[in-house]
Amino acid sequence: MIGLPDYVFRLRQQNDAVDCSNKHGLIVGGTRGLGAAAAERLAGLGASITIVGRTAEAGRLVLENCRARSPNSTAAMFNMITGDLSLLAEVDRIASDVADLCQTRKVGIDFVVFTAGCYGSSAGWTMLSSTTRTSEDIDYWFSLLYLSRHLLIQRILPLLELSTAACVVNVFRAGSRASLDLNNLGLSGKGNLETISSIGLYIDAMTISLAQMHNSIEFYHLGAGPMVPYPVVENTTQLPALAWLARTLQPWLYAQSPLASEAAEAVVSLTVEPHRAVSRSGALMSYRLECVPPTQFIQSPDTLERIWQYTKSLLSHRGFNGLR
Numbered sequence: 001m002i003g004l005p006d007y008v009f010r011l012r013q014q015n016d017a018v019d020c021s022n023k024h025g026l027i028v029g030g031t032r033g034l035g036a037a038a039a040e041r042l043a044g045l046g047a048s049i050t051i052v053g054r055t056a057e058a059g060r061l062v063l064e065n066c067r068a069r070s071p072n073s074t075a076a077m078f079n080m081i082t083g084d085l086s087l088l089a090e091v092d093r094i095a096s097d098v099a100d101l102c103q104t105r106k107v108g109i110d111f112v113v114f115t116a117g118c119y120g121s122s123a124g125w126t127m128l129s130s131t132t133r134t135s136e137d138i139d140y141w142f143s144l145l146y147l148s149r150h151l152l153i154q155r156i157l158p159l160l161e162l163s164t165a166a167c168v169v170n171v172f173r174a175g176s177r178a179s180l181d182l183n184n185l186g187l188s189g190k191g192n193l194e195t196i197s198s199i200g201l202y203i204d205a206m207t208i209s210l211a212q213m214h215n216s217i218e219f220y221h222l223g224a225g226p227m228v229p230y231p232v233v234e235n236t237t238q239l240p241a242l243a244w245l246a247r248t249l250q251p252w253l254y255a256q257s258p259l260a261s262e263a264a265e266a267v268v269s270l271t272v273e274p275h276r277a278v279s280r281s282g283a284l285m286s287y288r289l290e291c292v293p294p295t296q297f298i299q300s301p302d303t304l305e306r307i308w309q310y311t312k313s314l315l316s317h318r319g320f321n322g323l324r
């Protein structure tokens, strides 16, 4: 196809040959951007899709597109669950809604894709603000991009275990940073910029740990975009010079980033045919599906254990027990 990068063309051809008509996927962040593109593409391959996001109207349009593209729109189901993923109580409720839906429809979950919130800015975040706390008194980004994913995966593990080839794809910056301060895993005293740039490592650790603990499910961390959350930088009001620089660099930054429809091919490839991925479960991948080697720090059993225990105690302190 003219204009498509080679790797997208190749992935698209491979993906076109896949039949997803017996699969049900959950796209967390499916109302816009990459999540919406992946939802529609997977629906086009026959999958049933449930999307999660806050905006019902945007979700309705995505579901309409899913239905229009589906080769088996009478048998496939398309649903949306609304909720704010930055709040753990909401995540818990979303997980219950997903379980109810699956029970009613007598299906499990074959794949989960997390994209929600990676681009930032929707909460009016600015680079220099100290931190943004949720009403549950947790850092907004830490909660939305890391804790909510952890909790939701934990809650739907039984549904994933019903599938013969379940796969979880976490989209964020895979393997992007060298290390963390293990004595300050709560990132206390860190600003938004530091927090956001650390979250990729927490998701690396979660991916590797979950893959080690759950053999029947494939876990991947996919870095599907640019390393800089540039719309956020652009919206910075406190640093006009930085905002100007971000705007100036934007064409170049965009040129380094795949379009949503292109990145969706990597997501589709990992979710529906995980065995085709060039690596094993627990791998960190680029949007071209090349392996991003994990840093020595993140591979260390001590690091993985400390992050796991920290997460477990944080969630259990808030009444969410049973991390496994």
Ligand SMILES: NC(=O)c1ccc[n+]([C@@H]2O[C@H](COP(=O)([O-])OP(=O)(O)OC[C@H]3O[C@@H](n4cnc5c(N)ncnc54)[C@H](OP(=O)(O)O)[C@@H]3O)[C@@H](O)[C@H]2O)c1
Residues within 6 Å of the ligand: 028, 029, 030, 031, 032, 033, 034, 035, 036, 052, 053, 054, 055, 056, 058, 083, 084, 085, 086, 115, 116, 117, 118, 119, 120, 122, 144, 171, 172, 173, 224, 225, 226, 257, 258, 259, 260, 261, 263
């Ligand atoms: N967009 C692109 O063209 C593109 C291309 C290539 C790669 N990527 C990569 O894909 C990743 C995702 O980016 P994106 O563009 O899709 O946009 P995004 O703004 O990160 O995610 C948008 C999705 O997340 C949901 N969301 C955000 N905050 C939420 C919250 N608190 N609770 C519930 N849902 C929430 C949004 O739904 P609601 O607003 O309805 O809540 C929407 O469905 C990034 O890593 C990006 O680099 C994007």
